[in-house]
Amino acid sequence: MEGILFGVIFYCCVFVSFAYDEELIAKGELRKACSKHGNAIPPARRINSTLRLIELRQLMDSEVRLGTHPVDAYLVTSSDEHQSVEVDEYDRRREYISGFSGSYGDAIITRDKAVLWTDGRYHLQADEQIDCNWLLMREGHKNIPTRSQWLKEQFPNGTRLGVNPKLISEYMWKGIKHELAGAKIHLIALNVSLIDEIWPKEQRPRKRTKDAFILDIKYAGKNYTSKLEEVRMLVQQAGADAMVVTSLDEIAWLLNIRGRDIPYSPFLRSYLILDMDNVFLYVNPKQLQQNDVLRYLHAQSGLRHYDTVQIRNYSEIWADLRTKSQLYNKILIPAHCVYSEGASHAIYEHIFPDKRLPYQSPIIYLKSVKNQMEIEGMKRAHVKDGAAMCDFLAYIETQMAKGRIFTEVDLANILDDFRYEQLESLGNSFRTIVGFAGNGAQPHYTPTKNTNAVIFDNATVVIESGAQYYEGTTSVTRSVHYGEPDVLMKEAYTRVLLGQIVFSTLTFPNNMKIAEADILARSSLWEIGLDYLHESGHGVGSFSGVKESPIAIQYDLEVSTKQTFKAGYFFTIEPGYYKEGYFGVRLQNIFEVVEKPWLAHTSGHKYLGFKTLTLVPYQQKLMAMELLSTPQRKWLNRYNEEIRQEVGAELKRQGKMDGFYWMMENTKYIPENKSCRISLVGTTLLFIFSCLNLTL
Known part of the structure; x- marks a missing residue:
């Protein structure tokens, strides 16, 4: 009786504690090492933002500096002027004021509070990086208020919310304004960037201004003149006679020029205005003086044609x-x-x-469907990338066997070096992620000097990386273990792997919504009540952004319920499992959407399927083989055979024999029929049939 009573009390306490935590999460108050009681040691990478917040609040009160009445709240987005996914270090204003370095998140600072919103990829990272001055709104949890809802709760009698109009999209501006309607909270476009005002010049990174260069037609597959014609036609069809292009990846694609103004993305900081007869490019002219860019764009021609690109200074766009x-x-x-x-x-x-005329950019849909040269280039890039990954993994495994000790930063730097060795590589497509043990449980963790863990043999290492080649953009994630994984790690790894396998084998009509496919990536985890708080995949560019519209794969994301796949799309599938403080698993491949013309749909729709481009072995010792059916084992053997043929030939060509032999060992044949085990229990002989579809 006492035991039952104790159990009831225990579970009641657990329930109350859980409910209390949920309440704190909804308020943004559940913070690591921020309790008012006790002196917990703060995380090593936490940034002290106290003085920065004091300076910002002083500016918010200064009519002289603002050029208008004081503001009671200030919104800081993650954006640059072009609303880029990845921004130059010079433009990381939200990171400067908060200390949070993730790619997504917004901050609101009032006279007495500071709040950060971010999604499931960054909950753990943000909690460790922002100090106790901040509330953390973990998007994805229930009852998390939006930015507008929080403002209305804080200012029931109204207030003034300031923002830099160049650093907020019209979409976000209108969304906030609509949500604030009737609340007497006024959204104020300030002519001054308050973060720029308080950011010391000696501490702020320099703005990148490297030379632009031309992407050869053998990679682009289409000259910019024909692209101009396509865009002009679509602009006219939309009902306009001109278009302003603000997104850097769209300008790069349209003109077949690339730059190095954005980390990991080959873009040139610029604006563009296009009408039916003219093209105006707003840029730093000094960045076009090398590599024959001006001649290529016909910018120096005495005669002006419809494909002549007229060069203007970057700041002239506003006039x-x-x-x-x-x-x-x-x-x-x-x-x-x-x-x-x-x-x-x-x-x-x-x-x-x-x-x-607000309208989705037609360039997004033109560049997302790759032409034949881009498709062939993406395939070549992934073969080279697979060779670099195999060579890297072979090297690390060999060195660890000899007793060498590596940290997360060591692995990231070594992998980056291996990729740079590949021909026509321009470096990473994003910052390399290496997370060991509990660090790997943070989906977008990147090691720093304060968090840099030593790699041991008692947990998984999540390695996510990619490269920019002239032929295409790559991104791959593998999770490895340098010891003996436990049962939970093997089951988690296998169920994540199953998500990739099941997804890759799908054949479907071309009117199927993208959101519906996401179920396949998650289903094996859902079977045991697990999930991950990030999308399953996103579009990928060709020597462009590693995260490209219009493809977002997430079952509960509104845009995913409206979008469909098209032949020529490239995208990632990256399911994962994260056990906080213990380990993480994520596997990512890039897929091409291909048409299956030999199949006919009774309704007239075409059938599509997927081709896997990423060619890097999975780690077999992390697989719980009993969870894999015969068709899934056959899929793995076919995949391994393709790696042997494509990547094996490339490794031989490059003379990377250590990588070659490692690759051969890690693509060895997997028995396709589950073995039948015999065991003795007491005096009874039991035949345990674990073969597919065989039960007693």
Whole structure:
């Protein structure tokens, strides 16, 4: 009786504790090492933001510096002027004020509070990086208020919310304004960037201004003249006679030029205005003086043609929008599309209201469907990338067997070096992720000097990396173990692997919504009540952004319920499992959407399927083989055989024999029929049939 009573009391306490934690999460108050009682040691990578917040609040009160009345709250986004997914270190204003270095998140600072919103990829990272001045809103949990809801709770009598109009998309501006309607909370576009004002010049990284270069037609597959014609036709069909292009990846694709102004993405900081007869490129002209870029764009020609690109200074875009837009009946302004935020509020405000035509950029849909040269280039890039990964993994395994000790940063740096060795590689497509044990349980963890863990043989290591090749963009994730994984690690790994296998084998009509496919990536985890708080995949560019619209794969994401796959799309599938403080598992491949013309749909729809481009072995000792059916084992053997043929030939060609022999060992044949085990229990002989579809 006492035991039952103790159990009831125990579970009641657990329930109450859980409910209390949920309440704290909803308020943003559940923070690591921020209790008012006791003196817990703060995480090593936590940034002290106290003085920065004091300076910012002083500016919020200064009518002289603001040029308007004081503001009671200030919104800091993650964006640059072009609403890029990845931004230059110079533009990381939200990181400066908060200390949080993830790629996604917004901050609101009031006179007495500071709040950060971010999604499931960064909950653990943000909790460790932002100090106790901050509340943390973990998006994805229930009852988390939106930015507007939180403001209305804090300011029931109204307030003024300031923001830099160049650093917020019109989509976000209108969304917040709509949610604040009737709340007497006024959204104020400030002419001064408050973070720029308090960020010391000697501490702020320099703005990147490297030379632009041309992407050869053998990689681009189509010259920029024909691309201009396609875009002009679509602009006209939309009802406009001009378009302003603000997204850097769209300008790079349209003109077949690349740059190095954004970390890991080959883009040139620029704006572009396109009408039916003219092209105006707003850029730092010094960045075009090398590599024959001006000649290629016909910018120095005495005669002006419809494909002549006229060069303007970067800052002239603001004056030209006022004057040139008067010449047009309608000017298409990019609207929000999945990862593409669209044009900034400042861009909209510089165009007369009756001239505006908000519309999703047609360039997004043109560049997302790769042409034949881009498709072949992506395949070559992934073969080279597979060779680099196999060579790297072989080297680390050999060195660890000899007793060498590595840290997370060591592995990241060594992998980056292996990739740089590949021909036509321009470096990473994103910052390499290496997370050991509990660090690997943070989906987008990147090691720093304060968190840099030593790699031991008692947990998994999550390694996510990618490269930019002239032929294409790669991204791959593998989880490895340098000792003997436990049962939980093997089951987690196998169920994540099953998500990739099941997804890759899907054949479907071309009217199926993307969200429906996500179920396959998660189903094996759902079977035992597990999940992950991030999307299962996203679009990938060709020598462009590693995260490209319009593809977002997530079953409960609204845009995923409206989008469909198209032949020529490239995208990632990256299921994972994360046990906080213990270990993480994530596996990521890039897929191509291919048509299956030999199949006919009774309704007239075409059938599509997927081809796996990533060619890097899975670690067999992390597989719980009893969970794999015969068809799934056959899939693995076919995949391993393709790695042997494609990557094996590349490793031999490069003379990387250590990588070759490692690859051969890690793609060895997997028995396709489950073995039948015999065991003795007492005096009874039991035949335990674990073969597929055989039961007693």
